[in-house]
Amino acid sequence: MRTIVVGSRQSALALTQTNQVIDHLQNLCTARGLSVNFEVKKIVTKGDQILDVTLSKVGGKGLFVKEIEQALLDRHIDMAVHSMKDMPWELPEGLINGAIPKRVDPRDCIISKGNLKLNELPQGAKVGTSSLRRASQLQQYRPDLNIEPIRGNIDSRIKKLDTEGFDAIVLAAAGLYRMGWEDKISEYLTVEVCLPAVGQGSLGIECRGDDMPMLEILSMLNDPYTELTVKAERAFLRELNGGCQVPIGAYAVLVDGEEGHGIQLTGYVATPDGSEQIKETLTGTDPVALGKELAERCKVKGADRILSQVRG
Numbered sequence: 001m002r003t004i005v006v007g008s009r010q011s012a013l014a015l016t017q018t019n020q021v022i023d024h025l026q027n028l029c030t031a032r033g034l035s036v037n038f039e040v041k042k043i044v045t046k047g048d049q050i051l052d053v054t055l056s057k058v059g060g061k062g063l064f065v066k067e068i069e070q071a072l073l074d075r076h077i078d079m080a081v082h083s084m085k086d087m088p089w090e091l092p093e094g095l096i097n098g099a100i101p102k103r104v105d106p107r108d109c110i111i112s113k114g115n116l117k118l119n120e121l122p123q124g125a126k127v128g129t130s131s132l133r134r135a136s137q138l139q140q141y142r143p144d145l146n147i148e149p150i151r152g153n154i155d156s157r158i159k160k161l162d163t164e165g166f167d168a169i170v171l172a173a174a175g176l177y178r179m180g181w182e183d184k185i186s187e188y189l190t191v192e193v194c195l196p197a198v199g200q201g202s203l204g205i206e207c208r209g210d211d212m213p214m215l216e217i218l219s220m221l222n223d224p225y226t227e228l229t230v231k232a233e234r235a236f237l238r239e240l241n242g243g244c245q246v247p248i249g250a251y252a253v254l255v256d257g258e259e260g261h262g263i264q265l266t267g268y269v270a271t272p273d274g275s276e277q278i279k280e281t282l283t284g285t286d287p288v289a290l291g292k293e294l295a296e297r298c299k300v301k302g303a304d305r306i307l308s309q310v311r312g
């Protein structure tokens with residue numbers, strides 16, 4: 001019997017989603033008469049060690065994945081579950097994304113004192129988020145809000161709602177769902193109000209590209225719908241080459257139109273202070289071509305200028 005060693009960050013969310021994927025894989029394997037065993041190995045990443053600094057200031061791609069990827073290459077682990085949001089476009093040579101499981105709710109949500117909705121928050125309410133994407137969109141919707149940075153794992157951010165005097169905090173619904181904390185959510189923000197981050201709500205499962213038995217097992221977990229839509233969103237992000245320093249969002253769905261079915265992709269780019277915002281929607285069939293084309297369209301509308309300003 002093969003023992004599959006699964007690398008995971010130590011945060012409650014990382015361990016929870018890793019264990020959920022393991023349970024799912026274990027069931028799929030059992031159903032097919034495959035006998036495998038899973039073992040979790042905890043790994044500390046750079047991103048975990050700099051919790052108090054605003055991520056957009058630290059920058060750098062793959063802050064939460066590098067050490068895990070090294071462990072894969074060194075054969076200390078066989079697979080790792082990442083939030084798609086944290087996965088860089090390019091994987092190191094020798095590693096591949098073996099599966100993209102079915103996406104859960106991609107929306108952002110707020111947790112507020114008194115369970116108030118965004119519209120019901122008092123004038124000038126203090127709202128916690130360190131995401132430039134969330135901040136610029138919320139500021140657009142409610143210019144009176146006082147948006148303040150907040151960092152940490154989701155559990156510590158929820159604690160800060162009380163200890164640091166926030167009226168509300170903004171989080172991905174997906175993380176709360178995975179933790180079983182949906183009852184804490186005061187309001188789900190529509191994608192029209194707050195376009196989600198690229199890949200939000202979806203996971204990527206990384207493994208070695210030559211580990212055929214692993215790839216075969218992981219393929220059972222792949223969701224083609226999620227793969228297609230997330231691919232389009234990621235192609236958009238890659239074409240804009242934006243890191244955490246620029247507010248960028250994208251969300252794709254499959255649509256059935258008169259001209260047949262296609263992928264409908266919406267992209268968002270803004271200046272860091274939210275003073276200028278670009279949002280475009282495009283439909284296509286090839287996810288990568290669509291993502292690129294939408295990025296081009298946003299560049300023509302001013303995203304180019306925003307990106308070069310931010311890069312100095």
Ligand SMILES: NCc1[nH]cc(CCC(=O)O)c1CC(=O)O
Nearest residue numbers: 083085171172174175200201202
């Ligand atoms: N930014 C960190 C992060 N990376 C993934 C999730 C959970 C949501 C997901 O899986 O997309 C979160 C927390 C959050 O944004 O609230």
